[in-house]
Structures are given as structure tokens and as C-alpha cells.
Amino acid sequence: MMPIRRLGACRDGGLPHMQFSAEWMGLPWYALAPLVLVLGWISQELSRSAAEAVGLLDHPNPRKIHLRPVPLSGGPGIFGPLALGYLIWLLGGSPGMATSAALALGLGFTAIFMTGLIDDLRGISARKRLLIQAGVATLLWGAGFRIDDIAFGSWTLELSVVSLPLTLFWFMGF
Structure with a gap:
């Protein structure tokens, strides 16, 4: 398999791909998107209701733009369906990605979710959140999730030494 060298693509990490069918319950792996979308909508509504019921709310203050308390339930409501879709995709052989990269992706999004959840429940300093995000990135x-080059038609600019800082900048949303 030729390595793909564009943003969001992954290089073959040298480990073999998992050998499972790329289908789940007769559905091709790309059918996961609508499934995760529907489950996400349902999960978000349930998560929001649960947060309101137990008083897990973000209250307005001078640093916030909302005018009334809002539920702190976005992370769990989105993470659950995404994690389910990810696991189904992983068991389906993670088409187009080496197993090591697929596992790194799962570990990364789980670490970001847990950081957000702990921040909602107890609070984490901006510095710690930034360090965790940098570690995950x-x-x-x-x-292998990196920006190695930028293509302009038939011309390609190799980024080599700036690949890591540029990729961190991209992932961390600066």
C-alpha cells in the first residue's frame, strides 16, 4: 500500500491491518456515518436531559456568552456514538488505515473526551488542557496523521522540519 501524504491521511505504520470483514450487520463501513448521526442525535438529547436533571449546568458569568444555564453534556452525548462507530469501523478492519494508526486515533479522541469531561466536572487549567492537546496531537x-507537504497542482512543497509544528497548529485549532 502506497502511503498517502495529505492532511488527514495516515502512513502505513508497519503493522498489519486487522483481518475482519468491512461490513457490519450487512452494512458497508461507510454506512456508519448515518448510523452515528442518528445515534448522536438521540444520545445528545438523552445526555442533555440527564445533565439538566442532576444540575450539571454551566452558569452564565462575565466570561461566558450564554445568558441562561446550559447543560454540560456535549462530550458524553457525542463521544458515545462516535466511540461505537469507531469500534465498529475498527472491527471492520479500519479500511484504509494501519491498525497502529487506528488505535492511536481512538486513544487520542478518548483522551480529549476525558479531558473535557474532567474539565466540566472539576475544572482543569488552560495550561493543562493545552499540554494534553499537544500530547494527543x-x-x-x-x-502518521501529519501535514508532510502541500500540493499546488503538479508542484509540491515538502514541509519536512515544519511538519510537526504545522500539524500541531492545525490539530490544536490555533
């Missing part, structure tokens, strides 16, 4: 860069 570096893990993903090491797994």
Missing part, C-alpha cells in the same frame, strides 16, 4: 503526528 504529537501522538497522532507520530502515528
Whole structure:
């Protein structure tokens, strides 16, 4: 398999792909998107209702733009369906991605979810959140999710030494 060298693509990490069918319950792997969308909508509504019931709310203050309390339930409501879709995709052989990279992706999004959940429940300093995000982005860069070059038609600009900082900048949303 030729390595793909564009943003969001992954290089073959040298480990074999998992050998499972790329179908789940007769559905092709790309049918996961609508399934996750529907489950996400349902899960988000349930998560929002549960957060309101137990008083897990973000209250307005001078640093916030909302005018009334809002439920702190976005992470769990989105993470659950995404994690389910990810696991189904992973068991389906993670088409187009080496197993090591697929596992790094799962570990990364789980770490970001847990950081957000702990921040909602107890609070985490901005510095710690930034360090966790940088760690996850570096893990993903090491797994092959990186910006190695930028193509302009038939001309390609190799990024080599700036690949890591540019990829971190991209992932961390600066």
C-alpha cells in the first residue's frame, strides 16, 4: 500500500491491518456515518436531559456568552456514538488505515473526551488542557496523521522540519 501524504491521511505504520470483514450487520463501513448521526442525535438529547436533571449546568458569568444555564453534556452525548462507530469501523478492519494508526486515533479522541469531561466536572487549567492537546496531537503526528507537504497542482512543497509544528497548529485549532 502506497502511503498517502495529505492532511488527514495516515502512513502505513508497519503493522498489519486487522483481518475482519468491512461490513457490519450487512452494512458497508461507510454506512456508519448515518448510523452515528442518528445515534448522536438521540444520545445528545438523552445526555442533555440527564445533565439538566442532576444540575450539571454551566452558569452564565462575565466570561461566558450564554445568558441562561446550559447543560454540560456535549462530550458524553457525542463521544458515545462516535466511540461505537469507531469500534465498529475498527472491527471492520479500519479500511484504509494501519491498525497502529487506528488505535492511536481512538486513544487520542478518548483522551480529549476525558479531558473535557474532567474539565466540566472539576475544572482543569488552560495550561493543562493545552499540554494534553499537544500530547494527543504529537501522538497522532507520530502515528502518521501529519501535514508532510502541500500540493499546488503538479508542484509540491515538502514541509519536512515544519511538519510537526504545522500539524500541531492545525490539530490544536490555533
